[in-house]
Amino acid sequence: MTIVTMFCMLGAAIALGFGTLGCGIGEGLISGKAVEGLSRQPGASGKIVRLMIIGQAIAETGAIFSLVIGLYLLFQTPDATLPKAFALLGAGIAIGLGSIGSGVGTGLPAAAAVDGVSRNPEQADILTVHMIVGQAITQTPNVFALTICLVLTSITPDPGIVSIAAILGAALSIGLGTIGAGIGEGMVAQRANYAVGLDPRNFPIITRTMIIGQALTETVAIYCVVVSLILIFAV
Amino acid sequence: MEGITGDHLVRAAALLGAAISMGFGAIGAGLGEGYTGGKAVEAVGKRPDEAGVITRTMIIGQAITETTSIYALVVALILIFVV
Numbered sequence: 602m603t604i605v606t607m608f609c610m611l612g613a614a615i616a617l618g619f620g621t622l623g624c625g626i627g628e629g630l631i632s633g634k635a636v637e638g639l640s641r642q643p644g645a646s647g648k649i650v651r652l653m654i655i656g657q658a659i660a661e662t663g664a665i666f667s668l669v670i671g672l673y674l675l676f677q678t679p680d681a682t683l684p685k686a687f688a689l690l691g692a693g694i695a696i697g698l699g700s701i702g703s704g705v706g707t708g709l710p711a712a713a714a715v716d717g718v719s720r721n722p723e724q725a726d727i728l729t730v731h732m733i734v735g736q737a738i739t740q741t742p743n744v745f746a747l748t749i750c751l752v753l754t755s756i757t758p759d760p761g762i763v764s765i766a767a768i769l770g771a772a773l774s775i776g777l778g779t780i781g782a783g784i785g786e787g788m789v790a791q792r793a794n795y796a797v798g799l800d801p802r803n804f805p806i807i808t809r810t811m812i813i814g815q816a817l818t819e820t821v822a823i824y825c826v827v828v829s830l831i832l833i834f835a836v
Numbered sequence: 837m838e839g840i841t842g843d844h845l846v847r848a849a850a851l852l853g854a855a856i857s858m859g860f861g862a863i864g865a866g867l868g869e870g871y872t873g874g875k876a877v878e879a880v881g882k883r884p885d886e887a888g889v890i891t892r893t894m895i896i897g898q899a900i901t902e903t904t905s906i907y908a909l910v911v912a913l914i915l916i917f918v919v
């Protein structure tokens with residue numbers, strides 16, 4: 602057991618521990634609304650459960666990213682150098698913290714869509730489409746975190762305290778910065794799904810407003826990507 | 837890790853500080869912009885005819901919410917490039 606193995610195991614623990622936190626909350630919100638909806642419309646159980654499973658499968662993405670990175674870190678060879686070990690720890694921090702926001706965020710629109718189907722089962726198709734669009738955009742902060750995480754697994758930083766601080770800083774910046782953007786974009790998509798559930802005829806204008814609102818919320822995550830990339834490559 | 841001087845420590849602290857500034861600074865702005873966008877979408881759903889004015893107000897509100905994260909970005913860039 603070397604100190605390098607220790608850092609990799611710590612990185613795997615952070616990736617899995619934090620990475621599953623948000624997804625657990627998000628998926629719980631969806632199944633909570635589904636159970637509530639089943640008590641309201643027991644006849645529509647097929648449509649409600651189908652939409653719940655699709656929504657939970659998409660909300661699971663962040664946890665799967667974390668699992669893959671966690672397993673990758675656990676099977677690292679112990680002969681890596683100390684700066685490389687810090688880069689791998691950073692990869693675990695980036696994907697672990699980066700999955701929190703999108704995990705909760707992707708749960709919100711799916712919960713609203715399941716609620717809408719339980720109120721009016723005929724709108725299941727339009728709500729499924731709208732839910733998937735909202736969840737896909739909400740997932741983008743998590744994809745940014747995965748990108749930075751993969752960059753961190755592939756680089757070999759210079760030895761020295763400054764470059765190690767830059768690597769850990771890049772991971773913290775993208776990890777913490779995507780929490781707000783992920784939950785925020787989920788809030789926009791949640792309200793959009795409620796609105797479509799109330800009146801599906803307004804589908805096009807609601808989707809347009811939702812995409813503008815989510816794009817503006819996304820800018821915050823883009824700032825964090827820029828700061829992370831500067832810390833990795835320009836310091 | 838030998839030969840760490842005070843200058844190295846200051847530089848390392850500045851880089852970690854930049855990351856903490858940007859990371860935490862983005863949480864509030866992201867949540868706030870999401871709340872604004874969510875309420876705007878809800879309003880468009882209720883009154884689709886007023887979509888233009890609602891979208892305009894949403895963009896202004898989100899732009900002002902955005903300024904807090906721009907402060908965090910400016911502080912982060914100063915910590916990276918100036919300190």
